[in-house]
Amino acid sequence: MRLFNIIIVATLSLLLAACETVKVKPEPVQMKSSDMSKSSLAGLVSDLDKVTKGRYAVALKATDWDIKESEGREICAYTKVELSLNNTYQKTTRSGFNQSFESVTFVDATLSEKEIKAGGFDAQFVIEAPRIAMMHDRDRRSFFDEPFFWASYIKGTVTAQSKAGRIDQMDIEAREKVEADPSEGCQSGSRIGSESTSAAIHSFTIEMISAAKALLNNLNQ
């Protein structure tokens, strides 16, 4: 009977150990003007690292990136993944706009041309709800090693509208991948997940600001 109890307790302990939770909750990144040199538009748009004069409205569409999922059985069986990314995204992107434009007002809904004029804005930027995709897997290219990796990909659209009513748009994207040594096991998920998503949000913000500046330049031609 005692042996039976020990087996039950041991099995439950093993199950509890197996049901680990990967918590991905990256800290918001404070943008720096030097970050703009990493933009895909660096060299194509002038003064990316300088503050753009004028008043701008920014409609930053909400994201639904606070997600709870179960990990696929193939990599980390019975692992729960908790993603908390909405706050990181909002704070990082707001910091990016405040850093790069002289005067920024974040608006809850897209302004009409009339409202842009009435608000005294030079232009409005609309950041269409970006989509995020992630992959937590093992890199099969190195057969004898197979490191864990977490890859994050964000895609979205920036639309600019001038007070004169001209509109232009650009698609933007960012991807970042972080690896972990196989010896770290599935527990590395929280770390590499947070690092990868944080880096992707940061890169996406750089692309967003660059695109906004490029579009503004287009509208002013």
Added chain:
Amino acid sequence: MKKITSIFAVGICLFAVACAKAEPKASTITRSEIAAAQLINANDDLGHIAVYFEEIDLKTKAYATTYRGCMPLVKDVDLTAPYTQTIRAGFKQGFANVEFVSAPMSTQEMKEKNIQAQIQLKKPTVVIEYRVKENFLMTDFKAFATLKGTLFVNNQTGALQQKILSITKGDEVNGTFIPDCDRELAPLIENAATEAIKQFALKNISTSKDIIRIQNSQK
């Protein structure tokens, strides 16, 4: 001794298979293919166009999404030459007056040389993968090649447009009995990569033309 020799021979064979190459080829792109891929199919006289390629090294490794059925083959795939040749030949077909430049030009340089638009292609990302699926005695093979990159087009006024372009192409062979994995996969990877390069080039050329026409209409 005989045993050691056999193990050595098997090892050499496995190594040779694991390091096998797939060699995609350059493609010819016709004017009619470009015209068919364009959104705005009119007015082909777009003036003097400059094209800048980022220095490209597109060597990659094909990898398996599953190991089932075959040992893990690592295939070296070098897309550099076919990509460069296909893009160059394609842009020459697509534009009446095109010049390949070794560095991006400023708007001032464009004005001085009377270049109407500058097209810039950054190095694309390449992913090549294959899948092997066993169905009792038969085996199915699939290979996929994906090219993804960003196209930039600017004109003399400094107006800039960018487009993210992505193409995935695949090839497959099904129902192979007692397969030689390497022999089956190599041509599939080559075909997928060759077609992906061609379609990626075609998309870049036709999209560039569309953007230039739109930019010209806004002058």
